[in-house]
Amino acid sequence: xxxxxxxxxxxxxxxxxxxxxxxxxxxxxxxxxxxxxxxxxxxxxxxxxxxxxxxxxxxxxxxxxxxxxxxxxxxxxxxxxx
Amino acid sequence: xxxxxxxxxxxxxxxxxxxxxxxxxxxxxxxxxxxxxxxxxxxxxxxxxxxxxxxxxxxxxxxxxxxxxxxxxxxxxxxxxxxxxxxxxxxxxxxxxxxxxxxxxxxxxxxxxxxxxxxxxxxxxxxxxxxxxxxxxxxxxxxxxxxxxxxxxxxxxxxxxxxxxxxxxxxxxxxxxxxxxxxxxxxxxxxxxxxxxxxxxxxxxxxxxxxxxxxxxxxxxxxxxxxxxxxxxxxxxxxxxxxxxxxxxxxxxxxxxxxxxxxxxxxxxxxxxxxxx
Numbered sequence: 262x263x264x265x266x267x268x269x270x271x272x273x274x275x276x277x278x279x280x281x282x283x284x285x286x287x288x289x290x291x292x293x294x295x296x297x298x299x300x301x302x303x304x305x306x307x308x309x310x311x312x313x314x315x316x317x318x319x320x321x322x323x324x325x326x327x328x329x330x331x332x333x334x335x336x337x338x339x340x341x342x343x
Numbered sequence: 344x345x346x347x348x349x350x351x352x353x354x355x356x357x358x359x360x361x362x363x364x365x366x367x368x369x370x371x372x373x374x375x376x377x378x379x380x381x382x383x384x385x386x387x388x389x390x391x392x393x394x395x396x397x398x399x400x401x402x403x404x405x406x407x408x409x410x411x412x413x414x415x416x417x418x419x420x421x422x423x424x425x426x427x428x429x430x431x432x433x434x435x436x437x438x439x440x441x442x443x444x445x446x447x448x449x450x451x452x453x454x455x456x457x458x459x460x461x462x463x464x465x466x467x468x469x470x471x472x473x474x475x476x477x478x479x480x481x482x483x484x485x486x487x488x489x490x491x492x493x494x495x496x497x498x499x500x501x502x503x504x505x506x507x508x509x510x511x512x513x514x515x516x517x518x519x520x521x522x523x524x525x526x527x528x529x530x531x532x533x534x535x536x537x538x539x540x541x542x543x544x545x546x547x548x549x550x551x552x553x554x555x556x557x558x559x560x561x562x563x564x565x566x567x568x569x570x571x572x573x574x575x576x577x578x579x580x581x582x583x584x585x586x587x588x589x590x591x592x593x594x595x596x597x598x599x600x601x602x603x604x605x606x607x608x609x610x611x612x613x614x615x616x617x618x619x620x
Contacts, residue, residue, distance in 0.1 A: 280599055284573070286580050307542045311534045314544040315606055316574065322555040324575035326456035327463055332474045333455050336481055340444060343485070 270294050275305050279312050447485055454498045455481075458505050464571045465509045468560035476512070480505035506572070510586050513564070532603075533610040537619065546613040558608045566601035569594055574602075 275298040281287050282295045299305045458480065462473035484491070484504050491500055537544070559570060572583045573594070580598075584591045613619055 280602065281580075281595065284580070284598075286595075307538060308534050311538075311542060311544050314547060315533075315609075316602070318544070318547040318550075318609075319555060319559070319570075319574050319602075319605060320577075322550075322552045323559055324464060324571075325460050325552070327460040328456050329459050329470075329474065332459055332477060333452070335474070336452065336455065336478055337448075339478060339482065340448070340485065343440070343444075 267294070269301075270298050272298075272302060272305055275299060275302070276308065279309055280316075282309070283313050283316055443488060447488055450491075450493065450497050451481065451484055451488075451501060454501050457498055458501055461502055461505060461571075461576070462509070464556070464559060464575060465506070465568065467562075467564070467567055468556070476505060476509055479512075480508045483508060502576070506576070506586070510568075513568070514588075533606045536610065541619060546618040547609065549616075549618045550609055550613055554612055555605075555609065558605050558612075562601055562604065566597050566604070569597045570601045570605070573598055 275282075275295050278287060278291065278295055282292065285292075287295065299309045455477065458477045459473060462476040462480075463470070466472040466476065480501065484501055487504075491497065534542075537546070559567060559575075562570060568587060569583050572578045572586065573580070578586070580591050580594045583594045587594070589597075610619075
């Protein structure tokens with residue numbers, strides 16, 4: 262089936278795949294179908310965009326190195342005793 | 344609103360319940376089998392920057408640890424090499440141990456802060472558990488240090504050991520897994536609330552890091568762990584499923600619910616702080 266023959270997926274079908282799409286978890290075919298849909302759908306595009314911004318936000322702020330002098334001292338001590 | 348109403352309800356709930364109640368048998372190998380070879384907080388994903396159009400499947404670099412043993416650096420008699428790989432032949436046991444320790448301190452201990460950061464998120468912000476976890480993981484790494492190939496990604500290797508150590512401990516301790524219901528938030532959508540006033544989520548930028556971290560920490564274990572592994576460490580659904588020994592569909596549904604919960608919470612916080620017009 263060529264791209265032209267293919268029917269576009271519905272909003273519901275697109276939205277239920279939002280995280281799989283944003284996580285890069287869909288196969289190439291479905292990724293393309295979702296992309297086609299959101300490119301032209303006035304309702305879904307802003308929603309997908311919002312979810313993407315949200316995930317970026319979690320990812321950029323959620324994990325950071327944390328300093329603990331006590332921990333480092335403790336590990337050096339344990340290693341020293343080996 | 345029609346678009347977001349289409350979000351599926353939890354489909355795998357029964358399956359999940361049956362699965363988590365099952366006694367866990369095998370353990371995740373803690374040292375050496377999985378290695379994402381990554382530096383950043385979210386290595387596997389290409390999300391961000393390029394916008395929605397630029398998203399691809401997660402790429403992953405696997406480091407072969409079998410080769411590490413074969414290609415291990417080998418210094419000449421008594422020579423001190425730059426990278427400090429300890430001499431396998433000439434020193435006595437104590438001398439070898441000292442050299443190994445020096446090398447381990449130089450290569451591995453510099454990553455303590457990263458390890459502790461990950462340990463804190465995995466344990467939901469429990470400092471004493473997180474410290475124990477880092478110590479346990481580093482001791483394992485030290486014992487397996489011969490298998491680590493200098494020049495490959497030490498941080499990624501250590502993070503993998505820590506993650507697997509955590510999961511194995513978690514499974515051992517978890518006699519009765521909590522089954523937490525998030526249905527109260529699954530049907531609501533923050534986007535529906537803000538689409539007319541702040542459709543690009545500008546309020547997220549005003550939320551301080553600590554609030555995001557607290558929101559993650561306060562998720563129940565079953566939901567926090569997939570978020571940490573997937574969103575913070577960039578692992579694929581399949582990798583999270585294997586580590587946690589749950590079906591991929593369960594990973595998907597837990598991530599969905601956990602993210603909705605986080606979103607709802609951050610939105611409420613932003614609203615209370617007056618960040619929304």
